[in-house]
Amino acid sequence: MELKMVIEALLFAAEKPLPAKSIQAMLKNAGGCAPTPETEPYLNLEEDDIKTAISALEADYQARNSGLMVQEIAEGYQIRTRPEAAVWVEQLFDDPKAVRLSQPAIETLAIIAYRQPISRADIEAVRGVAVDGVVATLLDRKLIRIAGRSEQPGRPLLYETTPQFLEDFGLKNLNELPNADELRSIELHRPAEPEGPKEEQPPLFNENPGPAPEDRPAGQPVAEAPQPES
Template sequence: MTLTKIIEALLFSAQKPLSIREITAAIRGAEDDEFGSNEFIRVKEAEVAAALEQLKIEYIEQGRAFQLTEKAEGWQLATDPSFAKWVRQLFPAPKPARLSAPALETLAIIAYRQPITRADVEAVRGVNIDGVLQTLMERGLVKIAGRAEIPGRPLLYETTQFFLNHFGLRNLDELPNVEELRKRNLPVARVVAPPESPESTQAGTTGSG
C-alpha cells in the first residue's frame, strides 16, 4: 500500500475536488481493518502535496485517458480533454449559449477591478450594463459583494467561485496580465452627494443664528 495509491482511491471516489487538507484528514482518520493497520496515520500535508505532484506526472508519462488537475477548491481526476467528443456521448445536453462580446467585456472589467459598482463598469464601457449584468449573475459568474461606502451606497459586484472553475483558474492572481491591468487607470463614475433636504438647510440656518 502506497500513499499515491491511497490518494488515487480517494480522488476516484470523490464527487468533488479535494483539498490537500481534506485528503490528509481522510488518510489520518482511517481505522485499522482486516486489510491491515493505517500506517499513514501521521502523514503530513507536505507529503500529500508531493504525492499529488508525483501522481500527476505519472499519469502524463503513462499517457492515461485521465489526468490529475488542480482547481480552486482542490484536486480532481478528470478525463483528458482530447477524449471529450466521446465522453460527451454519455452526457447529451444542449450546449450552453456563449457569452456575448459585451458580456465578456463587462465580466473582464469586474474580474480585474472587483469589487466594483455598476456605475464604474458603465464608466469604462460607456453604455448601460443592466441587462448584461443580469445575464452574468444568472450564469453564476458574478454576485453581489456588498455596498460601497460612498453617497447612495451602491451595490458592489465581484466574480464567483464558479467563475474560477469555468475559466480554469485557481485564484484571481492567475488572470492574464493581472498586475498590469489592475494598475491601469480607468474611468470611474462621478459621485454626486445627495442634495440637502429643506428641513436640514433650515435647521442649519436656525442654528447659526
Template sequence: MSDDIKDHLQENHSENDSIELESSEASSDAPAVETAVEESSLETSPIDSEEDDLEKIRIIASDEELAGDTPDSNLVEPPPEAETEDVVTASREELKPAIEALLFVADEPLPFKQLSKVMGNVRDEDVKAAIDELVADYENRGSGLEIREIAGGWRISTRPQNHEFIRKYLKSRPSARLSLPALETLAVIAYKQPITIPEILEIRGVTSSSAIKTLLEKRLIVTKGRKETVGRPMLYGTSREFLIQFGMKDLTELPSIEDFEDLTQ
C-alpha cells in the same frame, strides 16, 4: 468582445456509608447460611444424593450470579466501549490510487484537509506527497488528463491541448454558454474587480443589469461589499465557482482577453 473593452481590460489583475455497612453485614452472614445448607445435605439419603448435588450446584451458581451484582464483588465489568466514528485508514500503498479515485468522482476540487479526513486522518504531508507523485505519473505517461491545483483544491482536468476537440464534442450544449453581453461583463469584472455597476457601464458603454443577474444566477460572480463613495454602490468580483469553471488555481492565472473569450465558447 469589442476592441475598446479588450484594450481597457488589458490595463489591470463529580455513596452512602450506612448502605455499604448494611451490605457488608448482610454479606458476612452468607457463609453461615451456606454451611447450614451443606451440613443438612450430608444427612440426606443416598437415593437423593444426585438430586441434592444438582440442587447445590444450582444454589452455588445462583449465589455466584447474585454476588456478581453486589458492590463487594471482586468481579469488575469492563467499561462500555465509547462510540466512535467509522474510520478507514489507507496504507501508503493504497494512498495514491485512493486519492486518484476520489479526485475522479469529485464534483469540485478537493483540498488536502478533506482528502486527509476521508483517508483516515492521514497527514497532509503524505497526501501532498501522493498527489505530487500522481502529477508526475500523469505527466510521464503523456495522458490527456492532468491533476491540477484549482481554487484551493485538487482536480483531474483535461489538458489544454485537447480543449479544441472537447469544444467540438460539447458544442451541442448551448445552455453552458454565455451571451455576448454576459461574457463582456464577466470579462470586465474578472480583470477590474472589485467593480461597481456604474463602472462596468462606463467601460462597456451599455447597461449591464441583465448580465449581472445572469452571472449571479450562474454563481460566477459574488458581491464584495460596498464602495466607500457617494451612494455606496455594490462591488462585484468573481467567485470560487468562476475559478472552478475556468480551471484556474487563482486569479493570477487569468489569460489574455482573447484567450479568455475562447475559454467561454
C-alpha cells in the same frame, strides 16, 4: 494503501475541486476515530507532501497515457478528462455551446474578475454601456456573486467572481488571470466621482502597486495594444 491512491480516490469521488488543505484534513480525520495502521502514516502530512503525491499521480496518468488528468483548478485539484477526448466526451453533455458567453457578458465578467469587488457603476464606466442584463446573466450562471455593498454614495452592490468562474475558465486562482498584474492595478476611470478615495482596491493581489504603465498616454509607444485575435 499508497498516499497517491488515497488522494486519487478522494479526487475522483469529490464533486468539486479539492484544496490540498481539505485533503490534509481528511487524511487527518480518517475514520473519525483512533488511527489504524492503515491511516496512521497519513495523519500528519504537510500540504507539500500532498502536492507531491498529486504530482506523482498526474505523472502516473501521463505515463500510461490515461484519458484523465489531474488539474489544479479553482484553488484545488480535480480529476478531469483530457482535452483531446473532448470530441467524444462532449456527447455526454447537453449542448456545450449554450454555455458560451456573449461578448458583453465576457467583457463584463473580465472587468469583474480583475477589479473585484466592483460595483455596477464602475463596470459601466469601463465599458461605457449599461450592464444590468449582463450582470443578471452572470449571476444566474453563478459566475459572479454579490460580495457586499460599497461605502460609496447609495451603497451600491459589489460583485465578485465565484469558484465556479475559476473552474469554468480553468484558472487556479485569480492571480492566474491573463495579464493580472497590470489589469488589477489600473486606476479605474470614474467619471461622476469628484475626488473620492479611489481604488484602494487591489488589496489581495496587488503585487506591483506602482502606477500603471497606462498612466502616461502620450509617452507610450503606439504599438502597445496587444491584438487578442492573434
